[in-house]
Amino acid sequence: MADIALAPETPALPPTQKGRSRGGTTLWRYVLVRFLLIFPTIFILVTTVFLMMRVTGDPITAALGGQLTPAQLAERISAAGYDRPLFVQYVEYLGSVLRGDFGTTIDGQPVTGVLLRYGGATLELAFYALIVAFVVGIPLGMLAAALRDRWGDAVLRIFAILCYATPVFFAGLLLKLVFSSWLGILPSSGRASPRVELALNRIDGATGIYTIDAIRTGNPFIIGDVLQHALLPGLALGLLTAGVFLRLVRTNVIGTLQMPYIDAARSRGVSEFRLVRTHAYRPALIPIITVIGLQIAMLLGGAVLTETTFEWMGLGFQLSEFLKARDFVAVQGIVALLAVIVALTNFVVDIIAAFIDPRVRY
Amino acid sequence: MADKPFLDRLPIVAQYRQSVGLQRGMLTAGLVICGVFLLVALFAPLIAPYGFSQLSDDDGSFGPRQAPSGAHPWGTTIAGYDVLSRVVWGAQTALVVIVVSVVMSLFIGVLLGLVSGYVKGWLDRILVVVCDAIYAFPSLLLAIVAAIVISGGQSSLFGGIMATALSITVVFIPQYFRVVRAETVRITSEAYVESARVVGASTWRIMIRHVLRNATRSLPLIFTLNASEAILTIAGLGFLGFGIEPSAAAEWGYDLNRAVEDVTAGRWWTAVFPGLAIVLVVLGITLVGESLNDLADPRLRTRRRAGSRKKKEVVS
Numbered sequence: 292m293a294d295i296a297l298a299p300e301t302p303a304l305p306p307t308q309k310g311r312s313r314g315g316t317t318l319w320r321y322v323l324v325r326f327l328l329i330f331p332t333i334f335i336l337v338t339t340v341f342l343m344m345r346v347t348g349d350p351i352t353a354a355l356g357g358q359l360t361p362a363q364l365a366e367r368i369s370a371a372g373y374d375r376p377l378f379v380q381y382v383e384y385l386g387s388v389l390r391g392d393f394g395t396t397i398d399g400q401p402v403t404g405v406l407l408r409y410g411g412a413t414l415e416l417a418f419y420a421l422i423v424a425f426v427v428g429i430p431l432g433m434l435a436a437a438l439r440d441r442w443g444d445a446v447l448r449i450f451a452i453l454c455y456a457t458p459v460f461f462a463g464l465l466l467k468l469v470f471s472s473w474l475g476i477l478p479s480s481g482r483a484s485p486r487v488e489l490a491l492n493r494i495d496g497a498t499g500i501y502t503i504d505a506i507r508t509g510n511p512f513i514i515g516d517v518l519q520h521a522l523l524p525g526l527a528l529g530l531l532t533a534g535v536f537l538r539l540v541r542t543n544v545i546g547t548l549q550m551p552y553i554d555a556a557r558s559r560g561v562s563e564f565r566l567v568r569t570h571a572y573r574p575a576l577i578p579i580i581t582v583i584g585l586q587i588a589m590l591l592g593g594a595v596l597t598e599t600t601f602e603w604m605g606l607g608f609q610l611s612e613f614l615k616a617r618d619f620v621a622v623q624g625i626v627a628l629l630a631v632i633v634a635l636t637n638f639v640v641d642i643i644a645a646f647i648d649p650r651v652r653y
Numbered sequence: 654m655a656d657k658p659f660l661d662r663l664p665i666v667a668q669y670r671q672s673v674g675l676q677r678g679m680l681t682a683g684l685v686i687c688g689v690f691l692l693v694a695l696f697a698p699l700i701a702p703y704g705f706s707q708l709s710d711d712d713g714s715f716g717p718r719q720a721p722s723g724a725h726p727w728g729t730t731i732a733g734y735d736v737l738s739r740v741v742w743g744a745q746t747a748l749v750v751i752v753v754s755v756v757m758s759l760f761i762g763v764l765l766g767l768v769s770g771y772v773k774g775w776l777d778r779i780l781v782v783v784c785d786a787i788y789a790f791p792s793l794l795l796a797i798v799a800a801i802v803i804s805g806g807q808s809s810l811f812g813g814i815m816a817t818a819l820s821i822t823v824v825f826i827p828q829y830f831r832v833v834r835a836e837t838v839r840i841t842s843e844a845y846v847e848s849a850r851v852v853g854a855s856t857w858r859i860m861i862r863h864v865l866r867n868a869t870r871s872l873p874l875i876f877t878l879n880a881s882e883a884i885l886t887i888a889g890l891g892f893l894g895f896g897i898e899p900s901a902a903a904e905w906g907y908d909l910n911r912a913v914e915d916v917t918a919g920r921w922w923t924a925v926f927p928g929l930a931i932v933l934v935v936l937g938i939t940l941v942g943e944s945l946n947d948l949a950d951p952r953l954r955t956r957r958r959a960g961s962r963k964k965k966e967v968v969s
Contacts, residue, residue, distance in 0.1 A: 328782065335786040343798050445675050449936075452943065456935035458885050460892045461909060461928035464916045472919040479917055538943075585789065592793035596889055600913070610794075611893050619801065626794050637789050 321645055329638050336630035341384055344623045345377060393624035396613065402624030405609055411499030412482060412605035416528060416597065417590045418502075419521050423529025424536050424586075429579070431533075432540025437567045439545060447537065454534025459593045463527040463600035470523060478520050480602040487516045528597045532586050539582060543575035577647060584640035588633050680944035686937025694744040703735045705742035705903035721922055728922040731911050736922060740930050742903035746814060747934060750887050751880045753818035754825065759876065761822075762829025767868065769830070770837025771860050781834070784827035792824040792882070793889050799823060800895050814887075814902065821886050825879050832875055836868035877942025881935040888931050905931050 368374050372383075387394070393402040435447040457465075471479035478484070482501055483491060490513060491497060491504045498504055505517040547553065548571045556570050557563075595607030602608065606625065613621040669680060693700060721728040727736035765784075769777045787795070799820030840846060841864060849859050891906025905927040912924035 328785075331782050332786040332789070335783055336790060339787070340798055344801065440675055442675075445679065448679070448943070449940075452936055452939045453932065456881065456932045456939060458888050458892070458906070458909075458928070458931055460889070460906075461924070461931060464909065464912065464924045464928065468916045468919070468921055468924065472916060588789055588791045592791035592889075595791075595793060596892060599893060614797065614893060614895065622797070622801070626798060629794060630790060633789050633791065634786075 318645060322642055325638060325641055325645075329634050332634045332637075333631050336634070337385070337388055337627050338381075340623055340627050340630065341381060344619060345380070388627065393628050394620045396621040396624075397616065397618045402621055402628060405621070405625065406606065406628055408499065409604060409606045409609050412501075412603060413591075413594050413598070413607060415482075415500045415502055415521070416524055416594055416603060416605060417587075419525030420528035420532060420590055420593075420597075421586075423525055424532035427530065428533035428536025429540050429576075432537040433544055433567050433572060435537065435541040436544035436548065436571070437564055439541075444541075448541070451534040451537040451541075454530045454537070457530070458596070459527050459531055460596045460600045462530060463524065463597055466523045466527055467600070477523055479523075482520050482603055483513075483517050484520075487513050491517075524597050524601045524603050527600070528590065528593050531593055532590065535582070535586065535589075536579060539579055540575055543578050544571045547571040547574045577644065580640065580644045580647060584637040587636045587640070591629055591633065676944055676947060679940050680948075683937050683940025683942075683944060686933060687941060690744055690934050690937060691748070693741055694748040697742050697745045701738040701741040703738040705734070705739050727926050728920075730908065730923050731915060736908075736926050739903040739908055740905070740926050743905045743908070743927065743930060744934070746902045746904050747884050747887065749814055750818045750821070751883045753815070754821035754883045755876060755879050757818075757822045758825035758879065759829060762826040763833050763865075763869075765826070766830040766833030767837055767860055767865055770834035770868075771841060771856075771864060773838075777834075780830065784830045787823065788827035788831060790824075792821075793886060795824050796820040796886050796890060797893070797895060800890055818883070821879075821883050824886075825882075828875055828879065833868050837864050840864050840867050877938045877945075880942075881938045884931060884935055884938075 365374075372380065391403060393406075395401050396405065431447055431450070435444045435451075438444040438447070467479045470477040482488070483505075487505075490508070491501055494504055494508065501517045502514075502521070505514045508514075544567055548566065550571075553566055553570055556566060561570070591607070594605060595610055597603065598605045598608035599611045606629075610622065610625050613619075613625070669677070669684075725735050725737065727740070729735055730739070765780060769780045846859060846863050849863050854862075887904065888906030888909070891904045891908075892910045894907075894910055908927040909924055912927070915921075915923045
């Protein structure tokens with residue numbers, strides 16, 4: 292750690308890196324180190340999941356035990372290779388993961404295929420949730436900081452805590468109860484009406500992300516239908532993260548408001564709201580960028596619950612279906628795959644944070 | 654610090670005295686909610702009108718999906734349980750999970766973080782990588798995997814509650830570790846630690862007296878975040894059908910899972926009450942945590958006593 296921090300700041304960077312050349316070598320070294328760290332991260336997660344799942348026994352007994360005779364069971368187990376030593380299985384598993392093979396579900400689909408088919412839906416849900424989180428969380432957080440210790444602040448903070456305190460599935464159920472069961476103005480589940488879904492699946496080169504597909508059809512009815520279906524799930528999942536953002540922005544803006552440069556600005560007669568909006572706001576966003584990485588993980592966990600609540604046919608919904616079907620190979624595959632995704636997103640987020648805030652590079 | 658009366662040095666009492674205005678209001682509200690939760694959890698057998706798995710009484714079967722009435726103030730569930738009783742008993746389940754998971758992870762996480770941040774070297778690097786890997790992982794997914802393992806895929810009282818508590822422990826350790834380690838690294842480079850070293854204080858004394866004391870500032874917040882996350886995680890597991898059988902214990906998440914159908918049909922009472930119970934408990938715990946965190950951080954503490962800032966509206 293020390294040797295990196297003390298590395299001399301040589302101007303070795305090409306001049307194309309405008310304005311970023313200060314401490315450039317440290318930055319690139321940080322990117323490299325951070326990139327190399329992805330591999331142990333994935334390795335640790337995949338290993339943890341593998342070991343945890345295999346301690347239970349083998350997936351075939353877990354799924355079919357009781358339905359088959361012991362002889363049939365043993366035959367299936369040895370056919371799948373689950374009777375070999377754990378270490379051999381582990382090495383083989385690592386090898387297949389390296390080749391991008393995360394196993395197959397009980398009905399013979401490769402897990403990566405499940406990801407390709409349903410990943411788009413989860414991505415779409417997470418995207419809507421992040422929009423809700425940004426639009427609601429950041430402005431309200433700034434407002435709370437500006438109104439610090441007044442009633443408005445208290446109301447906003449309690450709102451933030453409520454956002455966090457409400458489990459996504461309960462928020463989802465409440466939204467469903469009010470907007471679809473009682474008022475009947477929004478659909479209660481699914482990603483689109485059956486007819487729209489058929490139309491969307493028939494498009495050439497469908498991405499599986501309905502919003503994009505719908506926009507490509509250019510049909511306002513289809514776009515409206517897709518957006519209507521996305522509204523409640525996006526809101527349920529987004530409010531969870533919005534609460535986190537609100538708290539974070541509030542705390543950080545309050546922190547920066549006590550910096551000397553803010554005092555300097557205040558003494559020049561800058562108004563309190565302007566102080567928050569232009570002076571304290573930007574530095575307070577840096578921690579948000581760092582936290583988004585963690586929020587991605589939270590969103591994925593929340594997506595499992597949101598998708599189950601709204602029967603949103605994404606990766607999370609599939610995961611809970613596999614859980615119900617006791618298909619633990621598929622569960623393990625999806626969880627390991629999500630681990631890889633989380634590790635990669637965190638890498639990207641960390642790099643962005645390092646570019647913005649020099650203090651991050653160690 | 655040492656000559657203060659003993660009462661003032663108790664964690665919550667001291668901070669309560671320190672608080673003013675809105676901060677005191679939020680802290681009080683949180684403490685009241687937590688107190689009610691504790692009482693309900695401890696005295697569930699006395700408060701609940703029926704048992705959590707009771708389907709009938711002397712007057713016969715409760716009947717499924719009964720709207721709220723005199724005999725069942727909050728109605729009955731799709732399976733014919735009394736909603737009020739299950740919500741009350743659910744508090745007990747929640748309390749056990751919180752206590753087991755938070756206490757275990759707090760001890761392990763703080764110790765690891767302190768040692769790792771102070772000693773540095775290869776141990777630190779390995780721990781950071783491992784903890785980061787686990788920390789970055791969606792905790793619910795890890796909890797699912799752990800629940801499968803610990804309960805062997807079977808749902809039971811012990812399996813359900815302990816699986817959740819243990820899996821949450823695994824998820825939480827890295828959180829304590831990260832925070833305490835980061836603070837430790839920062840504090841170790843402060844001048845007063847160096848002076849302590851120069852004066853000849855032992856490693857343990859520096860670690861406990863100088864570093865730990867200052868590194869625990871953000872722990873109340875994580876502690877409460879974790880207590881509430883524990884509730885949310887067990888509810889999430891229950892909602893996915895991975896919780897506890899209704900005959901073994903009452904669990905709010907499981908009840909919400911059963912309520913999905915009711916919601917679609919417009920029956921509100923089976924979903925609203927267990928859900929509100931979760932929200933209230935998490936709200937209460939978080940209110941306490943946020944207030945403690947603000948009070949511990951001089952930058953966030955309300956500076957009303959000094960009376961130097963602007964005019965203030967009188968709140969309390």
